[in-house]
Amino acid sequence: xxxxxxxxxxxxxxxxxxxxxxxxxxxxxxxxxxxFGTKIVLLIGLLGFLTGRPDFLDIALLYALVNFVGTIxxxxxxxxxxxxxxSDEIASREDTQ
Numbered sequence: 806x807x808x809x810x811x812x813x814x815x816x817x818x819x820x821x822x823x824x825x826x827x828x829x830x831x832x833x834x835x836x837x838x839x840x841f842g843t844k845i846v847l848l849i850g851l852l853g854f855l856t857g858r859p860d861f862l863d864i865a866l867l868y869a870l871v872n873f874v875g876t877i878x879x880x881x882x883x884x885x886x887x888x889x890x891x892s893d894e895i896a897s898r899e900d901t902q
Contacts, residue, residue, distance in 0.1 A: 811851050822837075831883060842869075
């Protein structure tokens with residue numbers, strides 16, 4: 806049963822990659838990248854369960870946090886074109902230009 810779940814997850818990952826490549830907009834691509842990262846977390850958890858290594862769950866949790874922070878950083882970059890400035894600093898720059 807777990808092998809079937811792993812196979813289904815791999816098929817879903819391939820479909821998600823197709824959406825990332827063929828996505829009509831930038832936000833579709835970012836959403837599919839986030840979804841792909843979530844599916845990788847599930848795959849790491851399944852592989853840890855199949856191999857009997859519960860320490861894979863720690864790796865999956867770390868990967869989920871990195872995936873979340875990376876998605877937020879990508880969205881902030883595409884909105885403001887800068888990662889280092891706050892929204893107040895960006896607004897003051899736009900007012901002076």
